[in-house]
Amino acid sequence: MSVVSRAEVAIGQALGVGRVRVHPLFLALMVGASFAGMLKTAVLLFTFVLLHEFGHAVTARVLGYEVEEVSLLPFGGVAKVSYARLGFSPREEAMVAIAGPFVNLLLCIACSLLSAVGAIDGDTYQMCMQMNSWIGIFNLLPGLPLDGGRILRAARSRQIGYERATLEAYNVALALAILLMFTGVLALFTGHPHLGMMLLGLFLFATAWRGKKDVRSETMRFLDAKRQQPKAVLPMYTLAVLHSAPIRDVVVQFAPDRYHIVYILGNDGLVQALLEEIEILDAVFEGRWLEPMSSLLLDAN
Template sequence: MIRLFGVRVRLSPLFLIVILFAYFGHVLDQVAILFAVVIAHEIGHIFAAHRFGIKTESIELLPFGGVAVMRGRLGFDVREETLIAAAGPFVNLLFVIATLPLRASGVLSEAWTNSFVSINLSIALFNLLPALPLDGGRIARAGLALTRGYHSATKVVTRVSFLVAVVLMGIGGISLVLGYADLGIFALGLFLLYSAFSLHRQSRYETLRFLDALRHQQMATPRPIRSMLAQEDMKLGDVASQFSPGAYHVIYVQSTYPKEPRPVTQDEILDAIFESSGWTLPLRALLS
C-alpha cells in the first residue's frame, strides 16, 4: 500500500491494465508520465481539502485521475466543494504553463513536451466534464445546489452523467468500428456509467448525509434565509430534499383552513427526521 502525505493510495485495476498494455507496447515511459501527472492532480485535491480541514483517507488512482475518499463536510459547502474540485485540473494547467517556457529555452525536448502537455490537458479537460464523480460534476452540483437544493442538484448532474457516459461509449464504439481500436474512451464511458448507477442507487443516502451535516453545521458567520411555501400534507423528507447548502430554511405551511401560513424552521424539520424517523411524516405533524 502506497502512502502519499499520510493518505493511502492504490492503483485501480484499470490503471494496472494500462500498465500491462504499455509494457507489451513498449511505451512504459508514457505511462510513467501519466502516473506522475495523476499523482500531482490528486495532490492538488489533498492540499485544497486540507486547507478547509477536510481529511483525505484514501485515493484510488485511475488513468484519468483519482477517486478520493474524504471525511468531513465535503460537498456541503459550495465554496469549499468548488475550490477542492478545481484544484486538481488547476495543477494540470499550471504544469502546462510551466512547461512551455522550458521547452522554448531548450531545456525540454519537443517530443517530451508534447507528450507531457497532451497528458495534462487531457486529464484536466476530462475531469472538467459535468459528470459525477468527476471534478466538473462536483462543481456543477455545487452551483446548482444553491438554487435547486442539494438533492435535486445531485439528480440533475447524475442524469447528465448518464448522458456523458453514453456519448463517450458511443464515440469509443464508433472508433472501434472504424478501426482506431481506442478502448480508452469506451472504458472511461463505462466507468462513468457504473458511477452514475451507483449514485442513483445511493441518492437517498447522500441526501441524508447532507441533511445531517446541515443539521450540525455551526453558524460561524451569518447565513441567508431561504423561505419556502409548502402544503401541510407535504412529507418532511420531500421538503428537506429541497434544502440548499449555505442557507437557513424557513418553511411557511399553507393550511387548508383560511388562515395565515405558520412558519416551521429547518431545525424543527431536521430534528423530526433524525430523532423521530419522520421522513414520511406530513408537515401538519409539526403544527400541533
C-alpha cells in the same frame, strides 16, 4: 497488509492524506502499458494523475478539511473528505474541484518552459502536453464524479437543493458517458478505433450509475452535516408546503449556505404555522422521514 496496500498508505502519508487507493482498472492500464513497451507513458500518466489529486488534497487541507482517502482512477481521481462536509459549502467544493485541472494547466506551462530551454525532447513534450490536456479537460466535463460535476453541483445546489443538484450532475455524467461510448463505437466503424474513449465512457457510466443509486445516503450525510454545522450569518430561504407533504419531500430541497424557514399551508392555502430548519432536521434524524409535515405541528402544540 499487502505490498500494494503499504505503498498506497505510504503515498497517502506523503500527500498528507489517510491513504491513496489505486483503482484496479488504473493498475491494469499501467501493467498493460508496461508490457506493451510503454513504461515511460505509464510512469508519466501515474505521475500526472497523482499530481492532479495532490491539487485537490492540498486545497482541501488548506480549507480545513481532513482528506481520508484519494482514489486514483484512469481519468483522474476522487478525494474523499471526512464526514462529507465539503458539499455544505458550494464555494469551497468548487475550489477543491477546480484545483485538480488547475494543476494540469500548471504542468502544461511547466512542460512548455522545459521544452523551450531544451530540458526535454519533442516527443516527451508532446506526450506530457497531451496527457495533461486530456486529464484536465476530461475532468472539467460537468458530470459527477468528475471535477466539472462537482462545480456544477456547487453552482446549482443553492438554487434547486443539494439532492436535486446531485442527481442532475449524475444524469449529465450518464449522458456524457453514453456519448463517449457512442463516439468510440462510431470511430471503430470508421476505421479509427479509440479504445480509450470507450473505456472511459464505460467507467464513467459505471461510477455515475453507482453514485446515483447512493444519492439518498449522500443526502442524509449532507443533512446531518447541515444540522451540526455552527450557524453563522446565513441568507434565509423560505419554502411553502402543504401540511400533508412528507417531511422527506421538504428536506430534499434544502440547500447549502442557506437557513430555511418553512410555511405550512392548509388545504385552503392559508398559512397554519411556520417551522425552522433545525426543527425539521431533528425530526428526520428521529426516523420520521415519511411523516407528514402536519405531525410537526402536533409536536409544537
